[in-house]
Amino acid sequence: MDGPREGAGPVTGSYPGHAARARRLILEYLPVVDCVVEVLDARIPVSSRHPEMPGLVRGKPLVIALNKADLADPDATRAWASAYREAGQPAWPVQSRRGTGFGPLRHSVGRLSRVTLEREAARGRRPRPPRIVVVGIPNVGKSSLLNRLLGRARARTGGVPGITRGPQWIRAGELEVLDMPGVLWPQPADGERAVRLALTGALAAGTYDSLEVARWLVRWLRGRAPGALPAESWTAGGELPPDCDAVLGAMARRWRFVGAGGLPDVGRAAERLILEFRAGRLGRLTLDDPPAGGHPTA
Template sequence: MHIHWFPGHMAKARRVISEHLKLIDVVIELLDARIPESSANPMIQEIVGDKPRVIAFNKADLADSRHTEQWMARFKEQGLPVAAIEAVSGKGLKQLIQYVEQAAAEKLAKWEAKGIKSRPVRAMVLGIPNVGKSSLINRLLGTATVKTANRPGVTRGQQWIKIGNRLELLDTPGVLWPKMDDQAVAFKLAVTGAVKDDVYDYDTVLKQLVDFLRQEYPGRLIERFSLTEIPADNQALLGLIGAKRGCLKSGGLVDYEKAGKILLQEFRNGKLGKITLDFLL
């Protein structure tokens, strides 16, 4: 499977980020808690440089908490403050804002020592597409004023958004690297919806998802689809899922494509339970 996706607006986004960094006190890097390594854009460190950075693991409600704790410990070992959040519900946002204010405290203290009037902390929200940047800002605002959608490539412009009296956020487009050499990473981005569904081979991604679930989370499949056991091959497994969900063609044959789409969708929306795809070695 080869996925190469770098639309023109993302190349422009990199330039926009670089141009606005001089106005920024803190960078908030938003990662998908299910794929905290795969959703970490290797370009961001290069672009951000020595700006203070705070990590937010979004969609923590969809991720396996055991792995989330391990990944958070890894980031903290690197000196990066990290908060597990749920942008839609607002869980964890208070801690995230505290980390942002702490990261900017030294700079603001220097300003105050020079007699410069205090101002809100200015932060930039960065992350790959569909990781939840606009949902995060909407939750902080308490109103859906930023355009959002559960698909990549919606947020293309940039805008300053005031959050209370102490924080201003710059929303920017998501940024993906120009070439995804590691196709294991590409699979994880595809299956979680970070890249558009029309830029990868669906059958290949579905096969890899089924293989992963069979190996790492078989109990979730048994529980969700009321199975007695996991069949020996993927086709038989999809056949059982299709039969359980009434995915039948004329003549009573299973519609395997429809069964596969149900499995993918239920993985993405968390109905299979809390699942993490990135494991620490």
């Protein structure tokens, strides 16, 4: 049986010019924040980490939010969160779309920020709420998490340019949040990490080969969770076709995706399979295996 392949390289990735600017802005504002919240995708708790983290935040307290926990395997999420915490890195599962899991996250941020605040108070400075900034790779849910943290005091938006004239602090209950979600580009990403980033939607469309990514997913599902493959993958006799292209072909036929010469349009089936995965319609799946020894291998 064909298992997930090591070192598959269907993804080229991209490094937009403004990525460097976003990174510079994060570094510029770092000295004035008390705590950084790094948003990860709970389906890929290592692959969605920026390769430079935690070094990039230069010793500032860091709290990890394992977001989109509703889409990930709950046991794996619990194992990942504990593994990070056992390694000394606070990490809490959250669902920014539904707004759940924010109690422990806020508590952690408050506790870690207290060190700086108490030092300031000892020097006679006026008390102030902890200041935080939210960072993470594209599409992990930074804005959703920020808006959950802000509650009703939403970040200002508008249809005309110039509404946000620069990063600004927004007071949200016990916190002050910097309205500048830091986008960290997931470069360098290659092999399996890139495939996982493509699957969860962190890479821009057109920067990866969806057929190769879907093939990887079929192989992975076949090895790990065959029951999660769409019903359209199986033959009437309850068998899975012998290789991943045949599985995608079966899906294309059942979904009536017809390509050139009347053949099944495997490329369209690949795209649909990726969308089914992203929407959670294949079930709650975690693509990064929790570490056996308990320590994340970031």
